[in-house]
Structures are given as C-alpha cells and as structure tokens.
Amino acid sequence: MLILSKTDSTNPEFIALVRLLDQDLAIRDGDEHAFYAQFNKIDSIKHVIVGYKNGIAAGCGAIKAYADGVAEVKRMFVHPDFRGQGIAKSILAALEDWAEELNYKTTILETGTKQPEAIALYRGCGYRQIPNYGQYAGVENSLCFEKMLEH
Numbered sequence: 001m002l003i004l005s006k007t008d009s010t011n012p013e014f015i016a017l018v019r020l021l022d023q024d025l026a027i028r029d030g031d032e033h034a035f036y037a038q039f040n041k042i043d044s045i046k047h048v049i050v051g052y053k054n055g056i057a058a059g060c061g062a063i064k065a066y067a068d069g070v071a072e073v074k075r076m077f078v079h080p081d082f083r084g085q086g087i088a089k090s091i092l093a094a095l096e097d098w099a100e101e102l103n104y105k106t107t108i109l110e111t112g113t114k115q116p117e118a119i120a121l122y123r124g125c126g127y128r129q130i131p132n133y134g135q136y137a138g139v140e141n142s143l144c145f146e147k148m149l150e151h
Contacts, residue, residue, distance in 0.1 A: 002087060003052045004094045009045035013057035014075075017050070021077035025112075045074065047102070049094050051087050058082035061091040063099050066108060066134075071099040073109040076118065088121050100149045108146045110136045119143060 007014060044064075051059040059078035066072040073095055078087045099107055108130070111118040127145035136142040 001054070002058070002085075002090055004090060005050050005052060006098065007048045007050055009043065009048055009062065011048060011050055013050050013052075014048050014060050014062075017057055017060045017077050017079065018075055020079065021075060024077075047071075047095075047098055048075075049091050049098070051078075051091050053082055053085070053087065056082075058085075059087040059091050061088075061095050063095050063102075063104075063107065065104075069103075069105040071102070071104040071107050073107050076109075076121075083117075089125060092121070092125055096147070096149060104149060106146055106148055108133060108144065110142050110144050113141045113143060 009015070045062045047064065048062040049060065050057050057079070059076075059082060061076040062074045063071040064074055073092070076088060076092065078091075096107055107127075109122065109127070110132070111122065113119075122145045125147070127147045130144050130146045131137070132139060132142050132144045136144055
C-alpha cells in the first residue's frame with residue numbers, strides 16, 4: 001500500500017531521495033547538470049510529499065510558489081526499485097490537490113528532453129507543453145509544461 005505524507009524539505013527521506021535524483025540527473029544531463037542544479041535547491045520548500053511503499057520512502061515531489069496563482073512542481077522522483085507502480089502519478093495528483101488547497105490555479109514544471117519517462121508522465125496527467133519560462137527560456141534541452149487546476 002502507498003502512503004503519501006505531507007512534509008517539508010527538512011524531511012530526511014526526501015533529502016535522501018533528492019540525492020538519488022540528482023545523481024540520476026547528473027548522468028542524464030552531463031555537462032549541463034551544473035546549470036540545472038542551481039535551480040533545484042531544496043532549502044526552503046514548504047510543500048513536499050513523500051510516498052511510502054511498505055514503510056519505505058519510494059518517491060517524492062514538491063511544489064513551491066512561482067507567481068501569483070501559479071505553483072511550480074519540483075523534485076519529482078521515484079526510486080528505481082519502485083518504478084512502474086503508479087507512484088509518480090499518485091504523488092503528482094496529491095501535489096495538484098495540495099496546490100488547489102493553497103489556492104493556486106495552475107501548476108507549471110520543467111523537465112529535460114533526456115527524461116522521456118517524466119515527459120510521458122506529465123502528458124499522461126493532463127499537462128500541456130508551454131514555451132520555456134523564466135530561467136529555462138532559450139534552454140534547448142528543457143521542456144516546460146502547465147496544467148490548469150480544477151477548482
């Protein structure tokens with residue numbers, strides 16, 4: 001059974017999962033990793049979800065304010081041992097629900113062209129590709145997406 005826990009970026013399991021995520025991204029992104037890493041600090045993220053499968057931290061995700069009414073989805077990751085079980089989809093849905101509770105109207109996110117699993121997840125969950133925003137504008141290997149929340 002999957003248990004989703006609301007927490008923040010001080011959660012030790014979240015920190016451990018993010019370390020694994022960063023290792024994976026360093027391999028995928030190669031020389032560009034340092035550029036992306038500067039935008040992925042977790043010091044002050046107040047809205048984190050950690051998914052536990054049989055008591056083990058299996059995946060995570062977070063949201064943070066981007067603009068008025070807009071939350072940015074960050075640090076989505078599922079441990080390789082737990083992939084293919086719908087955990088990312090459950091975490092993303094919980095983050096969207098939480099964003100709605102916090103009165104956000106839209107969620108946005110950035111992922112890389114070298115992360116086909118993430119692209120498939122976001123498209124499958126109703127995200128549509130948008131022009132690259134903010135620091136990702138003009139970055140060839142970035143893809144940005146948005147989803148209007150139900151309210």
